[in-house]
Amino acid sequence: MLTDGCHLAVFLFKLTEQTLGELQTVLQVAFHLQPYRGRSDHSVHDNIKYIIDRYGDHGAFYKFTSSTGNILPLFYIYDSYLTSPENWSDLLHPTGSHSLRGTAYDSVFIALIVEERHKHDILAGGFDGMYTYFASNGFSFGSSHQNWIAVKAFCDGNNLLFIPSAGPGYIDAAVRPWNNHNTRNRVNGRYYETALQAALNVRPEIVTITSFNEWHEGTQIERAVPKKTVTRLYLDYQPHQPEHYLELTRRWAEQFNKEKETWLM
Secondary structure, eight states: EEOOTTTSSSEEEEEEEEEEEEEEEEEEEEEEEEEOOOOOOOHHHHHHHHHHHHHHHHHOOOOEEEEEEOOOEEEEOOOTTOOOHHHHHHHSSSSSOOOOOOOOOOOOOEEEEESHHHHHHHHHHSEEEEOOSSSTTSSSSTGGGGGGGHHHHHHHTTOOEOOOEEEEOOTTTOOOGGGGGOOOGGGGGHHHHHHHHHHHHOOOOEEEEEEESSSGTTOOOOOOOOOOSSSSSSSOTTSSOOOOHHHHHHHHHHHHHHHHHHHHH
């Protein structure tokens, strides 16, 4: 999955079949709900109903198939910790005052883990899993590769999905000059591959990628050629070709699919 530069959606590249030796790709969309003024468990309830009513029957609307065979929409809730677990539980526990569980709007809800304590809040809130989002290894507890094995063990023990997020690098000094300490050099793709390997090491059902085109944080993997303006020098992938990170993504997606087959045996 790839988060776009506007944080509006998370894109799932679902590898489906090989035809004439070339891998065909189907693009489906899952929603990434950002904080907004007045966001609450009640407003998210309304958001989910609107999205499913409007887009639920569309062929590009992503639905996750669980290990129990349930097929449900999947939503990522960014900065979920801004709302208390008690309020989330009203929405996400079967006995909640305005629960979506068991209704036509039931879905798979994924919360953001930033601090270690958030994993307990996510569980108490009734979420179905957690993701790490940030592309800077070490920026937060959740985004630190070294913590993923422990977080995955917690999730496995509590029937939660763990969705690690990999990124190709990180540099946001142009918009956050004070944040240079979180810069992560791409090392010609090695940083990306290290993150993807760390993700696969925990045998997740889903891996997210941050991001497809978020240039202001230096996490884009889309095609890039050298470009310079009066105020900015854009990142490129030289000495590699413009498609370098898309090729790496394709290669690792294939590896992920192959390894998942052995995990499920």
